[in-house]
Every structure is written in structure tokens, then in C-alpha cells.
Amino acid sequence: MTGPANRKTLALHLAFLAGLAALDFVLPDYHHGVLARVMVLAVFAMGYNIAFGYTGLLSLGHAMFFAAGLYGAALPIYHLGWSVWPSLATGVVAGLALAVIVAALALRTAGVAFMIVTLMFSQVFHLTTLYFTTYTRGEEGLVLPQNVRRLAFPGGEISLASADTRYWIAFILFAAVLLFTLALVRSRFGRALVAIRENEERMRMLGYDVFASKLAAMAVSGTISAAAGAAYAVLFGYAGSGFASIQYSILPLLWVLLGGAATVLGPFAGTLIMFYLIDTASSHTTAHLLVVGVALILLILYFPKGIMGTIRDKWVRWLP
């Protein structure tokens, strides 16, 4: 990409982040809390986007990576009395390890079989969280009390119980992953992933180790998803097996499709819109997941590029 386009892109994304940061000061309480949650879930979506959007790997099992981070962080805090920092680390590492193992197996298949295999591995993970209820308390879940959710720094400690702190921690994680995704996408590795998605056979015949590249993509994707999970446990104080269920594999797919697969800003847009759609629907009916079903079908039929994807296609060619 040429120099001016690089600068434009960076400027756009930094401006976006600045806007998000500014919102901390102006949003009313409810939406403030929503945005904190959305940012963390958007990190999950961005992680999924790397596998699905950029590399073309339609995984139906990413809930297991999110949940690996969630439980990887929550279990040491709840059962072993660990502090937050090392628990976040275990969450992230758990996600990385799981992603590498699962990908090494699942990438031996392709297309429909890959979708089914990832779905099944994720099911096994979900069933595991339900089986070991002594540790996970199954559907009911683990509640992490406020007094343990503190981040220790050289200067002192901050409590994660305050909404403001939560917003900033979520924002920092979100901004870090956003900028990382931007850098990844423009790097040689990122370009190779897109090319693999477009024409895998050709890439193989250009000397690329396609299996290794896909494995790396899944590893990065799973690790970011786990980071979101770990952050979620620590910020919102709850880890339940619902997060390991199929729904949390479908939701990132939906968020990314809606926002625009293979765009950097798309996952956030999709997560935000879907969150509010479901939120609004649930105040009218218990069957609010109907929105998910309708959205998926409408998107795949008429709008497969999503919001950012369509914007990029029609007006803003240089949007990454």
C-alpha cells in the first residue's frame, strides 16, 4: 500500500479510537456499561475475523476459545485465590494452547468438514464444562466477587468494580487488538492469508506452507478470542458454561458478517448493532434470538459483505 493510503488508514483508525475514548465522558450510565461490554465482545469478534474474514476459515467452534480464556482466568481466581494479572495470563495461554491443538487436527479437513469438526470440538468443550460442575458450577457459573477483581500496579491497585475503570480497561484491550489487526492485515503474513483465502492451490505453488499459515492464523485468532474471554471474566465477574455453548460460536460469525468480514472496523460495528438489536428485542419478547436467525438469513442472502465491506466496495476503496 502506498504511503498516503497508509497514513489515511492510520489516521482514520486513531480518530475512531479517540472518538470511543471521548464517549467515556459523555455516555449515560446504561450505554456506558453496554459499550464496555461491546468492546470486549468486539475483541472476540476481531479474533474470529482473522480466521474467518481474512483467512476464509469458517469455524463454528470459536466459543471454546472464548470460554478457554473465560475459565482460564476465572478458575484460578475462584478456586486458587490468584490475583488478576497471572489469571489473565493463564486465560490467554489456555486459549493459545487449545487453538494450536484444535487447529492442528481440524486443519486436516476443509470446507464443510472443517465447520463440523470445529463445531464438534467446541461441543466437547461445552460438555466438559457441564460435566465438571464441581469446578465450574455448570450453567449457574462462577461469580467472581468484587473484592478480588483488582488490578495491581507498581503505584497501587485499581478496583475493577467501577464502571469507569471497566470502560478504560476494555478500551485499552480493544484499541490494542484493533491496532494489532491493522498491522497484521497490512503485513506480509496478513496479505498471504488473504491470498490463501482467494486461491489456496496457487499459494501452495508459490512456495507458501499453507498449513502452517492457517495454523498460525487460527492460533492468533484463538488467542485473541481467549483474551476477550479472560477480560470478560475479570471485568464482569462471571463465568458460566453458556459462554461455551454453540450460541457463542454463532454470535461472532453473525457480528463479523454484519459488520463486514475482512475489514478492521467491521467486527466492532457488527457487535454493537447486534447487541442493541437483541437488547431491544428482549424487552419485547423472550424469543429475542429470533433476531439472530433473521439477521443471519438476510445477511447471507442479500448483504454478504456486511456494512464495512459494502462501504469499502462502493465508496472507500482503501479501507482495510
Place this chain on the structure above:
Amino acid sequence: MGAVAAMTVLLETRKLTRSFGGIRAVDGVDFTLEAGEIRALIGPNGAGKTTFVSLICGRVPVESGSIIFEGRDITHLPAHKRVRLGIAYTFQITSIFPNLTVRENVELAGMREGHEAQIALDVLTRVGLAHIAEQKAGDLAYGHQRLVEIAMGLALNPRLLILDEPTQGLSTAEVEAFISLIRQVAKSTTILLIEHNMQVVMELAHRITVMERGRILAEGTPEEIRSNQAVQQAYLGA
């Protein structure tokens, strides 16, 4: 490399065999390719030419037999590693990245080396596509797309360049340009060329290998092949 260069064997296959559902597409082929030559591989449709080169570049796994490249047994080496050793293959059916620009297409070939922008510029100039480098590859005319295919192969800086029916669908002028391009390229790269266009074969090839029904029917210089009875019967006479 001139006519008096030492004859080093670049590629050798021994009893190379591959079947598909009971049919021997490649049937115990012994083949030798010398460094620096332009070898044309001809034969009727279904003779096994594409399967043979696919076995060499690794797209299709070997059933039995062996492949030796620069003295090294590559029979079970995965395709991408063979590319890194110096074997480049351009597809019979154009296989490029239609949503990327011409330049981006060729840069992918050079990206593993590092300085892909420079490599792409050089290759595109050699091939004559520099003026449309920023166009989307999918928007190009068929002949230009074939050239992108070849450019990607060249950008790999291969020791062995395998071209699978490269002039198919090209206009006469494009075919002429192709012939002079390959003459240039052959100064630094060995070429194995599957072709149906006899003009191209006769003008370019140092030697010709004729395949039929999975086996080598005849091998020799263009003159020898032209006057070979069996070849005429099987193929050229038609």
C-alpha cells in the same frame, strides 16, 4: 549457457507412475531433463502430460517411482518445498488472484524473498505488463491474464520453469511475444513446456518429448520428431 555447456542433469524421473481409478495416467516414465534446455512435452489429449508435470511439481502425489531434482530425491517432498527448491509451475487453466492488482499478484510470488516490490517491477517490465500493473487482474483480457500467470512463475526466479499450455487462447501477436520472452528467460532458466501449438514447439524447443497413453513414445530434436513415423501416426498426422 551455450551449446557447449556441460550436460548436467537437472531433473530425472525413474519409473514414475500414477493411476486414477484404474487408469494409468502416467505409466512407469523414465525421463531426463538437462539444465539449460528448453524441452517441449507434446502428445494427444489424455496422454498424461499435465499429470506428469503435476507429479514433478508436487500437486499430485506419486504412486510409485521417483523424482530427482538437482541430485536430490524429491519424490515425497510437499509441493511448497519443491517450489522453494526452484521448481515453478504455471497452471493450464489460469489460476491468478482476480481481486488483486497485477502488481499485487506478482508481489505474492516475491514476498517470501523480501523485496517483492522490486522483483515485481522487474518481472512486469520484462513481461511487458508494467503499464497495467495497477489494474485488477480479473479485469484483464485473457491473454494478459496468461502473462500474469507467467510473470508469477518468473518472479519465483526458478531453476526449472514448467509451463502448461501457456499460449492457449493467445493471439498470433501474443504468441510471437511469448516466443521471444521465453528465449530470453531460457538464458537463465531451464524450461519444460507442454504445448499443442506446433509453431511454438518447433521454434523454441531444443528437444521434444512425445507422450502417449501415459508413456513416452519418442524423444529427440524437432527434426527427428518431425520425421518420426510412429509420432506422425499417433499425433502429428491427425
Place this chain on the structure above:
Amino acid sequence: MGFGPYFLLATLEGLVSAAVLALTAVGLSLVFGVMRVVNVAHGEFFMMGAVLAWWCASLVSGNPALGFLIAFLLSPLIVAGVALAADRLVLKRLHYEPEATIVATIGLLYIIQQLALTFYGAEARPVQAPFDWRIQLPWFGYSGYKFFVIAAASAILLAVWFLLRRTNIGLIMRATQIDREMAQAFAIPVDRVYAGVFAFGAALAALAAVLIVPIKQAHYLMGQDPLLLSFIVVIIGGLGSLRGTVVAALLIGLSDGIISMFFSPTLAKMLATLLVALVLVFRPQGLFSPGGRLVR
């Protein structure tokens, strides 16, 4: 009760599960075999069949036998109609592209499930069996209806086999499965075959549900387990193979029944799912098409 009779009881229970599972799985297998479509909403067609059976029974609340008969005839028809609509409106427009189709059937799953929640509610409701007949075996009494389920499912499966192997319709379906383009060249209306197969597969699931609902209650989430189990059966039993599906269903149904009697059902499900995932990873050949090649 000694171990022997206990085991017999478990086996009988397993046979009932296997019978219903075989019927459901054959529906899924046909759809993937002929159309190359993975219908993630297949379990919801099953659930719809059960819910509609409850509704039919509630229409003639005095007479469970009549209610069952109406359900048996009407429920599969309605479910087939819904499936047909889904095929025409959505799947056909996606040109049955594998990844897009899966996403669409996931959407369909959510829609059907949530509509059931809206109109049927979140409770589980029982349906009365058409007849109350207790068979007295030497060691325990057993429900005659359960024997009926096994018999009925077997009869339906035989009818499906007959349809596939001995009729023109079956021939057309098999031809379309083997080579879609050739079928088109022979003027087979592939689109209509697809629509018919999709509807037929859904109807089979609904039939299975109608059979099982007097034993299990109708609940809006009851489609999840049959979906997972059908997947397992189809992957292990192989496609295009009615016999393979039935054998696998017997295996899974019996072992699920027996294992669940002695071990935790969660553990059983975990191991079964893991096993099948590994089968797909390491032995996909011969499990996904008669030609032995995994179709993308």
C-alpha cells in the same frame, strides 16, 4: 431385577432410541447425500414435528388414538411444507453453496426454535400414546407402544429403502446424487429434486418425532440432541448408504441407551462427539461420498 433383565431393559430402550434416531438420521443423510447440504436446522424440523403432534392431539382432546393418527399424517406434511419454503426462498437462491448454506440453516434453526418458543412456550408438554398396552415380560412390564415405535420406524425405513432402490423417483434421486451435471443433461429437473429431497428429509424427522413424543415430552429445545446424534450417525455410517446409516443408528442408539443407564449421559455425549470429530479428521475418505472423496 438381576443384571440380565436390566440389560434387556436397557437394550429395549436402546432399540427404541435407535429406531427413532435411524429415521431422523436417514433424513439428514439423504439431504447431504443428494444436495451436499448440511442442514443444521434438521433438529428443529424434528422439534416442529413433535410440537405439531401435540397440537394435533390437542385438537381432538378426547381421543388419543385419533389425535395420533392425525398427527402422523398432518405433522410431516406441514413440516415438509416449511422445509420446501425454506429451500425455495433461501437455499436455492444461495445456489446451495456449502458455507453460505450452513449459515442460512443456522439462521433457520434460530427462527424455527424461537417461533416455537413464542407460539408453543417454554414448557414441556406430554402427549398421550394412542393406546395403553402393557406387555408383561417375565421380569418386568414393558410399554406396548414402544414396541410399536420400533415396528413403525422399521416399516417406514423399509418403505424408504423401497422408494430409493425400486422406484423411478428413487432412481432420479440417486442419479442426482451421483452426478448432478449428468442428471441435468438427462433432463432431470435437479432443482425440483432438491426441493423434494429437502422436504422429504424434514418429513422423516417429523415422523420420527411424532413417534417419540408420547414417550418423551414436546419441548422447544428438544431438537438439539437429535441433531447431534444424527450427525454422529451420518458421519460414522456414511452417506449414500441407507444401510450404513441404519447400522450406525443401531450402534449409537443401543450404546447410548446402555451407557446412559450406567454412566453419565453427559460423559457419553462427550466421548461420542470427540470420537466422531476424530473420525472426520483422520478418516474422512469413504465417510463422505461413495466416491471416497470429501466434497468441499
